[in-house]
Amino acid sequence: MNTRHLVIAVAVALLMGALSLAFGRFGAYMVNAVAIAGIGALSLNLLIGYGGQISFAQGALLGVGAYTAGNISNAGGDGLLAILGAGVMGAIISALIGIPALRLRGLYFAIATLAAQAILEYLFKILDPITNGVSGLVIRPTTILGIPMTSDRSLVVPSLVILVIVWVAVSRLMRIDLGRSFLVLRESEIVAKGMGIDVAHAKILAFFASGFIAGLAGALAGFANRLASPEAFTLDLSADYIAMIIIGGLGTWTGPLIGAAFVVLLPEAIQRVGEAAGLSDILSPLRELAFGLLIILFLIFEPRGLTALLSRLKPRSLAVPAPGAVPATGESLPP
Amino acid sequence: MTLVLQLAVAGLAIGSVYALIAIGVVLIYKCSGVVNFAQGAYAMVGAYVSYALLRAGLHPVLAIIGCMVVLGGLGSLTERLVLRPMLKAPLVAVMMVTLGLLIVARAACLIIWGPDQIAFPKVFPEGAISAAGIFVTYNYIAAGILALVLSFGFLAMYQFTRIGLQQRCAADNTRAALAIGIHVSNQVSIAWAMSAALAGLAGTLLATLNGLSLDLAGIGMIAFPVIVVGGLSSLFGALVAGLLLGLLQSFTDGLLSPVLEDFLREHTSIYSVGALQQVVPYALLVLMLLVRPQGLFGRRGTERV
Amino acid sequence: MRLRHAAAILALTLAGALPARAQVSVCIWGTITGPDALVNGMSYGIRDYLESLNQTKGGIAGQKVNALLLDGRYKLDEELKIYRRCVDQENAVFISGWSTGSVKALSDQITQDGVPFITQSYASEVLDPKKFPYIFMAGPTYEQQMIIALRDLAAKGGKRVVIMHADNEYGRGPVNVIRQSGVVNQLGLQLVDTVEFRYDAQDLTAQMLRVKSRKPDMVYIQASTPQAIVILRDAAKAGLAGKLFIGNLYTISPTIPEQLGEAAEGFRAIQAYQFYGTDIPAMKQIEAFGAKAPIEKKDMYYMKGWMEGIAIAAAVEGAIKQNGGKVPADIKQFREAVRQQMEAQTKLDDGGITPPLDFSNHQGFVQARIAEVNGGKYVPVGDWIDAR
Numbered sequence A: 001m002n003t004r005h006l007v008i009a010v011a012v013a014l015l016m017g018a019l020s021l022a023f024g025r026f027g028a029y030m031v032n033a034v035a036i037a038g039i040g041a042l043s044l045n046l047l048i049g050y051g052g053q054i055s056f057a058q059g060a061l062l063g064v065g066a067y068t069a070g071n072i073s074n075a076g077g078d079g080l081l082a083i084l085g086a087g088v089m090g091a092i093i094s095a096l097i098g099i100p101a102l103r104l105r106g107l108y109f110a111i112a113t114l115a116a117q118a119i120l121e122y123l124f125k126i127l128d129p130i131t132n133g134v135s136g137l138v139i140r141p142t143t144i145l146g147i148p149m150t151s152d153r154s155l156v157v158p159s160l161v162i163l164v165i166v167w168v169a170v171s172r173l174m175r176i177d178l179g180r181s182f183l184v185l186r187e188s189e190i191v192a193k194g195m196g197i198d199v200a201h202a203k204i205l206a207f208f209a210s211g212f213i214a215g216l217a218g219a220l221a222g223f224a225n226r227l228a229s230p231e232a233f234t235l236d237l238s239a240d241y242i243a244m245i246i247i248g249g250l251g252t253w254t255g256p257l258i259g260a261a262f263v264v265l266l267p268e269a270i271q272r273v274g275e276a277a278g279l280s281d282i283l284s285p286l287r288e289l290a291f292g293l294l295i296i297l298f299l300i301f302e303p304r305g306l307t308a309l310l311s312r313l314k315p316r317s318l319a320v321p322a323p324g325a326v327p328a329t330g331e332s333l334p335p
Numbered sequence B: 001m002t003l004v005l006q007l008a009v010a011g012l013a014i015g016s017v018y019a020l021i022a023i024g025v026v027l028i029y030k031c032s033g034v035v036n037f038a039q040g041a042y043a044m045v046g047a048y049v050s051y052a053l054l055r056a057g058l059h060p061v062l063a064i065i066g067c068m069v070v071l072g073g074l075g076s077l078t079e080r081l082v083l084r085p086m087l088k089a090p091l092v093a094v095m096m097v098t099l100g101l102l103i104v105a106r107a108a109c110l111i112i113w114g115p116d117q118i119a120f121p122k123v124f125p126e127g128a129i130s131a132a133g134i135f136v137t138y139n140y141i142a143a144g145i146l147a148l149v150l151s152f153g154f155l156a157m158y159q160f161t162r163i164g165l166q167q168r169c170a171a172d173n174t175r176a177a178l179a180i181g182i183h184v185s186n187q188v189s190i191a192w193a194m195s196a197a198l199a200g201l202a203g204t205l206l207a208t209l210n211g212l213s214l215d216l217a218g219i220g221m222i223a224f225p226v227i228v229v230g231g232l233s234s235l236f237g238a239l240v241a242g243l244l245l246g247l248l249q250s251f252t253d254g255l256l257s258p259v260l261e262d263f264l265r266e267h268t269s270i271y272s273v274g275a276l277q278q279v280v281p282y283a284l285l286v287l288m289l290l291v292r293p294q295g296l297f298g299r300r301g302t303e304r305v
Numbered sequence C: 001m002r003l004r005h006a007a008a009i010l011a012l013t014l015a016g017a018l019p020a021r022a023q024v025s026v027c028i029w030g031t032i033t034g035p036d037a038l039v040n041g042m043s044y045g046i047r048d049y050l051e052s053l054n055q056t057k058g059g060i061a062g063q064k065v066n067a068l069l070l071d072g073r074y075k076l077d078e079e080l081k082i083y084r085r086c087v088d089q090e091n092a093v094f095i096s097g098w099s100t101g102s103v104k105a106l107s108d109q110i111t112q113d114g115v116p117f118i119t120q121s122y123a124s125e126v127l128d129p130k131k132f133p134y135i136f137m138a139g140p141t142y143e144q145q146m147i148i149a150l151r152d153l154a155a156k157g158g159k160r161v162v163i164m165h166a167d168n169e170y171g172r173g174p175v176n177v178i179r180q181s182g183v184v185n186q187l188g189l190q191l192v193d194t195v196e197f198r199y200d201a202q203d204l205t206a207q208m209l210r211v212k213s214r215k216p217d218m219v220y221i222q223a224s225t226p227q228a229i230v231i232l233r234d235a236a237k238a239g240l241a242g243k244l245f246i247g248n249l250y251t252i253s254p255t256i257p258e259q260l261g262e263a264a265e266g267f268r269a270i271q272a273y274q275f276y277g278t279d280i281p282a283m284k285q286i287e288a289f290g291a292k293a294p295i296e297k298k299d300m301y302y303m304k305g306w307m308e309g310i311a312i313a314a315a316v317e318g319a320i321k322q323n324g325g326k327v328p329a330d331i332k333q334f335r336e337a338v339r340q341q342m343e344a345q346t347k348l349d350d351g352g353i354t355p356p357l358d359f360s361n362h363q364g365f366v367q368a369r370i371a372e373v374n375g376g377k378y379v380p381v382g383d384w385i386d387a388r
Helices: A002-022 A024-050 A058-074 A079-102 A106-126 A152-173 A177-187 A189-194 A199-225 A235-248 A255-276 A280-301 A305-313 B002-032 B039-055 B060-086 B091-113 B138-160 B162-172 B174-179 B184-210 B214-230 B235-267 B280-291 C002-016 C041-057 C076-089 C100-113 C142-155 C169-181 C205-213 C225-238 C255-264 C281-290 C300-322 C331-344
Strands: B128-131 B134-137 C024-030 C065-071 C094-097 C117-119 C160-166 C190-197 C218-222 C245-247 C268-271 C367-374 C377-386
Touching: A002 A024, A002 A152, A024 A058, A024 A152, A024 A177, A024 A199, A024 A235, A024 A255, A024 C076, A058 A079, A058 A106, A058 A199, A058 A235, A079 A106, A079 A152, A079 A199, A079 B280, A106 A235, A106 B091, A106 B214, A106 B280, A152 A199, A177 A189, A177 A199, A189 A199, A199 C076, A235 A255, A235 A280, A235 A305, A235 B091, A255 A280, A255 A305, A280 B060, A280 B091, A280 C065, B002 B039, B002 B134, B002 B138, B002 B162, B002 B184, B002 B214, B002 B235, B002 C205, B039 B060, B039 B091, B039 B184, B039 B214, B060 B091, B060 B184, B091 B214, B128 B138, B134 B138, B134 C225, B138 B162, B138 B184, B138 B235, B162 B174, B162 B184, B174 B184, B184 B214, B214 B235, B214 B280, B235 B280, B235 C205, C024 C041, C024 C076, C024 C300, C041 C065, C041 C094, C041 C281, C041 C300, C065 C076, C076 C094, C076 C100, C094 C100, C094 C300, C100 C117, C100 C169, C117 C300, C142 C160, C142 C169, C142 C218, C142 C268, C142 C367, C160 C169, C160 C205, C169 C190, C169 C218, C190 C205, C205 C225, C218 C225, C225 C245, C225 C255, C255 C367, C268 C377, C281 C300, C300 C331
Parallel strands: C024 C065, C024 C094, C094 C117, C160 C190, C160 C218, C218 C245, C245 C268
Antiparallel strands: B128 B134, C268 C367, C367 C377
């Protein structure tokens, strides 16, 4: 199964790479955006979908990654070092956010992450020496292993490579004891304790792993935008990521990427179709409306997301069951 | 001293609006376990509905009543159409669906009323009281007092009337409520309706103070610090915490920020502490969660596991 | 299979997005629905001027112009995406961009891509013909606007200044430049406080009480019309008079007196373009155009956009004429030629909206005057002065 995951991941990455070549610079930018969102969604899916810990601080965590990578790269560090550094910093901050989760559960913890998002946003704005405040940190084009990353197209390569690694790593993680203990945690902490799982340990590790991946995504976003700005890492972004994993399919293997592609590309698709239909004047609200309605409709009618919808359309497809995939509905998840 | 008093008045006025919003959130939570992100959306839609009714020539009192009726309908409709099918969905899905509602409401208002701010028609008489160095407009006094009176009135109704009793029963123990013949799912609809109506009123009052725009929806987010500080299950807590946070924000803006900035400018190279009042409620929220997770007026064990 | 599905969706989306190639394409992104939408007039102005050329003259030098107006929504990621679409897919020969943050984030790439760019943000950092040879501006920078107000206060014998600004680059950037330059003290004034607020702030009552406690002789607003409305409204709540306040170029909007009435009386703002409806030749063109199509925003910003449209069209026309009346086949060449033509304009007549434009220094012009709200209307007080 694992090899199959690897093959699929590589095939998807190759396909995305081909698309980025076929559709010019704008296409490359969009493919890059999908890849980055995919990495971020994989991170959040690990935490929410598998671990059952709701977080509204994903946007700010991406910001942590972008600022860290920007500072390392601007100081002359190699892009790879910057990306890894961003991962480590993301992991640390994420674990810090996760500490209250040892005491708080469900709703209370979700609200605590709202606070974490607000506080981090505020820090982005006032920690001038690190973040350059409201102006945002201008990130000069980086070099990865000596190769300059000056164009949108060149940036697609590291994004896709990291996407494949993360994607396969997450699937691997969910096959070992640690990953399985996340699933038990999601179902019931009491059961987890009864099974001899060190709950605190497992929870913090879930935050750590998820934060590391979020940091990577943030670093890549920083390089793509060439700017890390407080306005880019708001609660709206956190909500976008939750929407991605829900629309894609909570706690599934392919869901995060499908959801990411959908959420990133949908507004652009509506934009272009709307322009062609001569609706330019009200396109922005229409895009918002469609996004909001889709979230609501999916949650009501297909809570298992696009993944389930697509596999139902093609019942005989090569359905790849997610490791430990549990329907996102039912009382099985924490209240 | 006059500055302190003025800030207190401003803080209480805005705090009483926070209280109205937060009471609505707690009401829904108590009854159905849903934490509603869309409360700000109800406030915004309420303000636009009042605006439309006022523009149609209705008397302000009728317009406000009309707005509360419309919003009440919207609230129970939301519950029936959106929340009821999701009765067994996981918490994240329920939170997200209310966020979806917020997005849809904003987009709808944007399409109907456009992106620009709109001057809200005069509801209260113009003029101001100026005494002992304190300067308060009638509008401020009226909005603050109205919000406060309605908050207390609502709490009294919840405590002392038959519908309040049924509400409390349904919220406290669903099975027991069913056993004594209370139609629980109706009670949930009623809770949503009352909650949305209160938010609509709050939005209207806010619009009389601050004008009408889509950003009104942002007030919904303040509900989260308020309900955590007050205690998730306590309506009275929401009222007290709303006033408290209003005061806190006002003093942060008017006293703490300038004192801090004066000090920092004198002694360090830091020049600004930014929009500090945005983060103060959340800092308080974190503190509260660490020290007393049940909030000021919550009961222990109300944390739903 | 579902992956293939996702890929199919991706491909369809991108294929649907294939560029429609026009010979001359100008790309404008403004903020049709963002928090700044009230001052979006210039986006419409540029588009409408180019459209009017299509209607009356068959375009620029006989070539139809494709003027594409997009909504950046004051969201950075949206704006960065739009920029790439304009450069890569629309093959825009000139781009007009909006937020201060986006212009700064893109400044290097604009040079790299070699695409002429007019910024609607007046941030002085991007006005540097050597470092950013493709970025143009049309009017005094935010700093120059502030200095005009400060000079006016000094001339009137005032002393204590408070600056209020938004908590974004647009707000904080120019204020820091002014604060660190020491110009306030040089004029014999005293900066007693700067107050920062959220860009989407709805209630600034407590901040106004803070301002009141500083006993200012003047409060400068480095923000736009929506924020100025909040400030003036809450100033009235705190008992501060409108005449204490003076705002930058983006606080001249009929909406302010319309919404605030009495509270706006005496409020002043920096004016750099003629008001909508002034008796100038450009207004006749606008009215002729308006007879056929609705004009979205009838204000000074629309005039600014119209003027920028004139400058862009003149540069494009020059480039086409230089190439023997044909559009250069290579877009890179075309863009470079347009940039040179833009710089070569030193006495461009814009129908009286501003004094003759001179883009050799990339700034167009730098004169401005102060206008005051009087009886619900902005009335100029004082003469046009050079803001340098």
